[in-house]
Amino acid sequence: MALIKKIFLLAFLLGGLATGGMLYWTSQPIHNGPEAIDFSIKSGSSVRSAGKQMQEAGVPLNPLLFELLARVTGKANKLKAGSYDIEPGKTPADLLDKIVNGDFSFVSLSIIEGWTFQQMRKVIDSHPSIQHTTAGLSDTELMRKIDADFAQPEGVFFPDTYLFAKGSSDLEIYRQAHSSMLKKLSEAWTNRNHLLPYKTAYEALTMASIIEKETGQKAERTLIAAVFINRLRIGMLLQTDPTVIYGMGEQYKGKIRKHDLLTDTPYNTYTRTGLPPTPIALPGIASLTAAFNPAQSDALYFVAKGDGTSHFSDNLTEHNRAVNKYQR
Incomplete structure (x- = not known):
């Protein structure tokens, strides 16, 4: 009988030591x-597999103790697959909570106002933390993948800084940027001034892209918008260089010649009236706002003054004087 008591006592002490050791381990920095x-933890991983994946990734963690902790706390079946990071000083208990809560590690990607869609694709394709699933797809195939209603991708993605979990598919970013642009365009179209000469929201988006490429001065965007809208109303050629450049594609080498202005393309607004067939860049919110809220102005012309701003004129005589003053 005394032996049995000693065995129970020994077991109790060993259990206490084990419990104390486990509690100590869970509270120590990893x-x-x-x-x-x-x-990263792969989808469908067991708690044992998750522990091994963390160890293989360089986390100095005992997989067996981590599994025991997860099972004792009833969290073994609650782990969420995804990409994570473990900061210095965090404990095994912190790590388990992070994975159970799906506290993924996030990275950012910035899409800049005025970029073309090809520039956007290049940055996304080269981002090291993205799962690249669209490499090799044509633009049309990519648009089909995200269920977009547009065949042409230019202009229909909103330039912004996007946060996403490491390992996210590039399609998620395209969908997010496209959805953001559709939402902003829809709101602007719903609240538009019906006297504006746009037949569709897409035409307004195209105008916004031209405004985006014509000036970096936010204060001038509504005036730029007024000039082009005034021209549209009277059937006057827009004659805007950025559309010509876009239409030239890879032939553009940094300078427009007279020959380029006379060479007809679908985007040459010196040879064709009206708006080009698609946007020419990704417009930001300031340019989109300007396209729907132009300044109250009769201006039909503008010329760069050389200091980043422009001179606006209501008639050709005044415009020619401004050209002579600022550019000749």
Whole structure:
């Protein structure tokens, strides 16, 4: 009988030591290195597999103890697949909570106002934290993949800084940027002034893209919009260089010649009236707002003054004087 008591006592002490050791382990920092350690857990992974994946990724963690912790706390079946990082000083308990809560590690990607869609694709294709699923797809195939109603991708993605979990598919970013542009365009179209000479919201988007490429001065965008809208109303050629450049494609080498202005393309607004067939860039919110809210102005012309601003004129005589003053 005394032996049995001793055995029970020993078991109790060992259990206490084990419990104490486990509690101590769960409260100690996993690592104290200078930087966070990145790791990923694959979809469908068991808690044992998740522990091994973390260890293989460089997390100094005992997979068996991590599995025991997850099972004892009832969280073994609640782990969420995804990309994570473990910061210096975090404990196994912190790590388990992070994975259970799906506290993924996020990175950012910036799409700049005025970029073309090809520039946007190049940046997304080269981002190291994205799962690249669209490489090799044509623009048309990519648009089909995101269920877009547009065959041409130019202009229909909103330039912004996007946050996403590491390992996200590039399609998620395209969908997010496209959805954001559709929402902003729809709101602007719903609240538009019906006297504006746009037949569709897409025409307004095209105008916004031209405004985006014509000036970097936010204060001038509504005046730029007024000039082009005034021209549209009277059937006057828009004669805007950025559309010509866009139509030239790879033939553009940094300078427009007279020959280029006379060479007809669908985007040459010196040879064709009205708006070009598609946007020519990704317009930001300031240009989109200007396209729907032009300044109250009779201006039909503008010329760069050389200091980043422009001189606006209501008639050709005044415009020619301004050209002589600022450019000749």
